[in-house]
Amino acid sequence: MTKRLELPELADQLVAAARDNEQLEVCVSRNRSTTVKAYSGQVESVRSGMSEAAGIRIVIDGRQGFASAGSLDSEVLSQLVEEARENLTFAERDPHQGIAAPDDVVPPNLDLSDPAVLQVTENERSSVAIELEQRCLSSDPRVNSVRSAAWSDGWGEFALASTSGISIHSEGGSCSVGVQPLAVDGDETQIGYAGDAARRPDALDLDRVVTEAVENATGMLGATKPASEQLTVVFEPSVAAAFLGTIAGALTGDRVIKGRSPFADRLGEQIASPKLVLFDDPTNIESLGADNHDGEGLATRKNLLIEDGVLSNYLHNSYTARRAGVQSTGSAVRSARSTPGVGIHALCLVPGTGDRNELFAQIGSGVYVRGVNGLHSGVNPVSGDFSVGAYGHHIKDGVLGAPFREATIASTLQRMLLDVVAIGGDFEFLPTGSGVASIAIADVALSGM
Amino acid sequence: MGASMNSPLVDREIIQNALSTAMSNGGEWAEVFVEDRQSASTEFDEGRVEAMVSSRDLGAGIRVTVGDATGFAHTSDMSPTGLNEAAQAAAAAARGGAQITPVALRGTGTAETRAAILPASVPKARKVELLQKTDTAARDEDAAITQVTVRYSEGRRRVLVANTDGVFNADDQTRTLLSVNCVASGDQGLQTGRETVGYTVGFELFDDHDVEAMARRAAGRAITKLSARPAPSGQLPVVIERGGGGVLFHEACGHGLEADLVNKGASVFRDRIGELVAAPSVTLVDDGTMGVEWGTVAIDDEGCPTQKNVLIEDGVLTDYMWDHLRSRSEGRPASGNGRRQSYQHLPMVRMTNTYVTNGEAEPQDIIADTQNGVYVAQLGGGQVNTATGDFVFGMTEAYLIENGEITAPLREGNLIGNGPDVLRHIEVIGNDFAMGSPGTCGKDGQGVPVGDGQPTLRVAALTIGGTAS
Numbered sequence: 062m063t064k065r066l067e068l069p070e071l072a073d074q075l076v077a078a079a080r081d082n083e084q085l086e087v088c089v090s091r092n093r094s095t096t097v098k099a100y101s102g103q104v105e106s107v108r109s110g111m112s113e114a115a116g117i118r119i120v121i122d123g124r125q126g127f128a129s130a131g132s133l134d135s136e137v138l139s140q141l142v143e144e145a146r147e148n149l150t151f152a153e154r155d156p157h158q159g160i161a162a163p164d165d166v167v168p169p170n171l172d173l174s175d176p177a178v179l180q181v182t183e184n185e186r187s188s189v190a191i192e193l194e195q196r197c198l199s200s201d202p203r204v205n206s207v208r209s210a211a212w213s214d215g216w217g218e219f220a221l222a223s224t225s226g227i228s229i230h231s232e233g234g235s236c237s238v239g240v241q242p243l244a245v246d247g248d249e250t251q252i253g254y255a256g257d258a259a260r261r262p263d264a265l266d267l268d269r270v271v272t273e274a275v276e277n278a279t280g281m282l283g284a285t286k287p288a289s290e291q292l293t294v295v296f297e298p299s300v301a302a303a304f305l306g307t308i309a310g311a312l313t314g315d316r317v318i319k320g321r322s323p324f325a326d327r328l329g330e331q332i333a334s335p336k337l338v339l340f341d342d343p344t345n346i347e348s349l350g351a352d353n354h355d356g357e358g359l360a361t362r363k364n365l366l367i368e369d370g371v372l373s374n375y376l377h378n379s380y381t382a383r384r385a386g387v388q389s390t391g392s393a394v395r396s397a398r399s400t401p402g403v404g405i406h407a408l409c410l411v412p413g414t415g416d417r418n419e420l421f422a423q424i425g426s427g428v429y430v431r432g433v434n435g436l437h438s439g440v441n442p443v444s445g446d447f448s449v450g451a452y453g454h455h456i457k458d459g460v461l462g463a464p465f466r467e468a469t470i471a472s473t474l475q476r477m478l479l480d481v482v483a484i485g486g487d488f489e490f491l492p493t494g495s496g497v498a499s500i501a502i503a504d505v506a507l508s509g510m
Numbered sequence: 511m512g513a514s515m516n517s518p519l520v521d522r523e524i525i526q527n528a529l530s531t532a533m534s535n536g537g538e539w540a541e542v543f544v545e546d547r548q549s550a551s552t553e554f555d556e557g558r559v560e561a562m563v564s565s566r567d568l569g570a571g572i573r574v575t576v577g578d579a580t581g582f583a584h585t586s587d588m589s590p591t592g593l594n595e596a597a598q599a600a601a602a603a604a605r606g607g608a609q610i611t612p613v614a615l616r617g618t619g620t621a622e623t624r625a626a627i628l629p630a631s632v633p634k635a636r637k638v639e640l641l642q643k644t645d646t647a648a649r650d651e652d653a654a655i656t657q658v659t660v661r662y663s664e665g666r667r668r669v670l671v672a673n674t675d676g677v678f679n680a681d682d683q684t685r686t687l688l689s690v691n692c693v694a695s696g697d698q699g700l701q702t703g704r705e706t707v708g709y710t711v712g713f714e715l716f717d718d719h720d721v722e723a724m725a726r727r728a729a730g731r732a733i734t735k736l737s738a739r740p741a742p743s744g745q746l747p748v749v750i751e752r753g754g755g756g757v758l759f760h761e762a763c764g765h766g767l768e769a770d771l772v773n774k775g776a777s778v779f780r781d782r783i784g785e786l787v788a789a790p791s792v793t794l795v796d797d798g799t800m801g802v803e804w805g806t807v808a809i810d811d812e813g814c815p816t817q818k819n820v821l822i823e824d825g826v827l828t829d830y831m832w833d834h835l836r837s838r839s840e841g842r843p844a845s846g847n848g849r850r851q852s853y854q855h856l857p858m859v860r861m862t863n864t865y866v867t868n869g870e871a872e873p874q875d876i877i878a879d880t881q882n883g884v885y886v887a888q889l890g891g892g893q894v895n896t897a898t899g900d901f902v903f904g905m906t907e908a909y910l911i912e913n914g915e916i917t918a919p920l921r922e923g924n925l926i927g928n929g930p931d932v933l934r935h936i937e938v939i940g941n942d943f944a945m946g947s948p949g950t951c952g953k954d955g956q957g958v959p960v961g962d963g964q965p966t967l968r969v970a971a972l973t974i975g976g977t978a979s
Contacts, residue, residue, distance in 0.1 A: 131565075437893075444701050
């Protein structure tokens with residue numbers, strides 16, 4: 062076995078091998094993770110492993126080539142350099158293509174590597190998984206089994222270096238839990254889900270996970286197919302995050318520049334209700350999406366996307382920024398295995414006031430959507446068509462009513478933004494890194510019977 | 511490593527040692543899964559090669575079971591030491607059982623490629639030419655086509671599976687795919703059209719498939735949709751064109767027939783073997799041996815040869831799909847449905863190629879006999895809640911049917927139905943069976959390639975998730 066190099070050392074070594082006419086960028090990473098699942102009061106499976114990855118991007122005269130591998134073996138790495146070199150000869154010259162050049166933005170200097178997660182023992186993992194299952198079972202007589210109760214933790218290290226002088230290194234860990242109880246009533250079965258993630262084990266809220274997961278399953282018992290009508294929908298925070306994530310995707314530089322966004326060429330226009338303020342803020346350590354650097358090694362920064370309904374910015378990596386004639390917004394997203402794309406790190410909205418019940422009271426009638434499915438099949442971020450399967454509860458006379466299922470909700474992304482009528486005060490950071498609250502959107506088509 | 515075509519990915523003795531180590535804490539059964547994956551893709555966007563990328567992954571996953579408990583560890587360190595360490599880690603997580611001596615490995619542990627032309631052997635310049643040709647054909651179709659993305663990808667995945675029952679089997683899987691996505695721009699905004707061709711074959715794919723015709727179809731879809739009207743909101747009869755609707759069965763009942771979900775009570779189809787669960791005209795098959803289809807593999811990722819499994823016959827539920835763990839605990843043979851995304855994952859029960867067999871109706875009669883409804887020509891993906899059976903699937907090309915005729919194009923949207931209800935309400939099945947586009951099925955965070963297919967058919971009622979009342 063060859064000597065195991067530290068990642069920054071490895072990355073710098075590879076960068077030093079670049080030829081004079083080459084821009085070369087190296088990403089290397091090492092991750093280890095363990096997942097324990099419980100079933101019937103016992104450990105069902107323990108899965109652990111270590112993975113490595115390397116990605117090398119070379120640009121010569123506006124031509125880009127990339128190669129990656131799941132290994133840090135020195136022989137594999139030198140092959141990657143050769144492959145990236147060969148690949149770039151087939152790319153056409155693009156004057157905007159290139160690796161990121163350092164800018165003068167100072168990274169937020171967040172401490173994201175809490176060692177507590179490294180202290181977790183095999184025993185603790187199993188006990189939490191088993192506890193999650195058992196607590197779901199004992200919290201409601203209608204919960205008769207739990208499909209999956211899982212604990213995961215992991216630690217990752219990442220280094221990026223390039224011929225433009227960028228050299229960064231980061232490491233950190235996280236842990237998460239998730240549970241799927243089954244609630245049964247007669248012939249009917251409903252499956253619930255809830256989970257949590259954090260950088261420290263003691264920051265996980267197991268009480269909340271159990272309560273939410275069980276409520277998710279039992280609350281849907283007796284759900285029926287609703288009548289079709291035009292109404293106001295209230296998205297619970299995770300659904301709101303999925304909706305806003307789709308919007309943010311249509312505000313990324315690559316989509317906008319290439320004419321694949323309904324929001325292209327609309328900076329400064331009122332594209333949403335004045336109630337909506339949307340931004341991406343990876344500098345906020347409260348979010349699990351927080352980071353000091355983006356996927357090209359530039360400092361992350363807070364980017365305002367929509368301010369009081371007005372489109373204020375698009376997100377860019379260094380390539381899309383060069384094409385648009387602006388500065389990168391530090392929004393490159395990637396793993397060592399891929400070329401940098403553009404995306405959100407920690408999407409947030411500014412919450413309204415009042416709890417969810419106040420929101421229902423304000424709406425009067427409509428539906429409360431607890432979950433959607435088919436986001437990948439019924440939402441077209443180019444045309445803006447939005448149609449997804451939905452389940453949740455009716456809102457009647459300003460209060461939460463009976464559950465519904467087997468329905469869809471539909472509108473267009475463009476209309477929905479303008480139709481935001483209220484934003485809840487129930488702000489929370491989700492395990493995905495988004496900071497969101499419930500949002501109410503008027504004039505949506507509910508299709509059922 | 512440098513394993514040649516005719517020797518196993520890892521030597522027999524090394525594997526045998528790793529299995530012994532894996533059993534050393536009292537494991538009852540152990541498995542070594544080795545995977546060597548090489549893939550490459552090229553994206554052609556805005557009329558030029560945007561990125562040509564290649565990747566390589568080699569690693570092993572080692573699994574040990576004791577009773578219902580599984581220990582699993584994966585590593586990319588393929589040295590005997592690396593494998594031994596992974597075996598120890600897996601063994602530490604599954605302790606207890608009796609001292610069982612592994613059975614000596616049978617089989618050769620080797621496999622021949624079934625690809626006529628290995629894509630890696632084809633000059634990259636030829637692949638670029640192919641992309642250019644496809645792009646030009648799409649752009650030439652109509653001036654309203656404003657963007658075209660063509661993506662080519664090739665992957666060769668060699669696997670070796672060995673276990674303490676003596677299994678020592680390998681497979682050499684090559685898949686090649688080309689997709690084209692068009693954006694058309696009109697008075698009412700942007701629309702998209704997509705077409706994909708992909709099979710479990712090598713570069714000979716392009717001897718049999720005309721990429722230019724495919725590009726024109728994708729462009730045509732986007733153009734047609736420029737004049738699309740909002741889809742209806744509510745329940746209507748739905749006719750699904752052959753090939754396009756296999757995903758309906760994949761979601762409506764495929765997932766619900768996976769034994770792991772059934773065993774945990776998370777399927778509406780539990781305890782229903784022998785019962786009439788669908789219209790008597792419905793026969794549903796999952797077949798991993800099906801020619802060069804996208805979900806075809808010689809062995810599953812547990813070393814079990816794939817086979818043709820009839821799941822529903824003339825409307826009666828005949829069997830579920832099985833992996834090693836579930837079939838072993840039921841004391842029955844596995845069905846070749848144990849699959850995993852990569853060596854880093856535990857296998858689960860997964861579909862391969864899932865399809866509904868031919869009925870007797872002429873497809874044009876099915877349309878003509880539909881007074882008012884929706885005709886779905888191309889579907890997007892879908893998703894199911896197996897506990898309730900509620901499932902959605904997207905329509906990416908659809909039309910109204912008015913008085914027995916296909917009329918106005920519709921904007922995109924999801925359809926929603928309930929699996930058991932929909933199966934009972936399949937009114938008529940055509941005689942024009944076809945397989946659909948290649949798909950990736952996601953389950954618990956793992957994606958695997960799957961195929962699906964069906965003849966033209968009509969469902970009495972599905973909820974259309976449009977906006978037009």
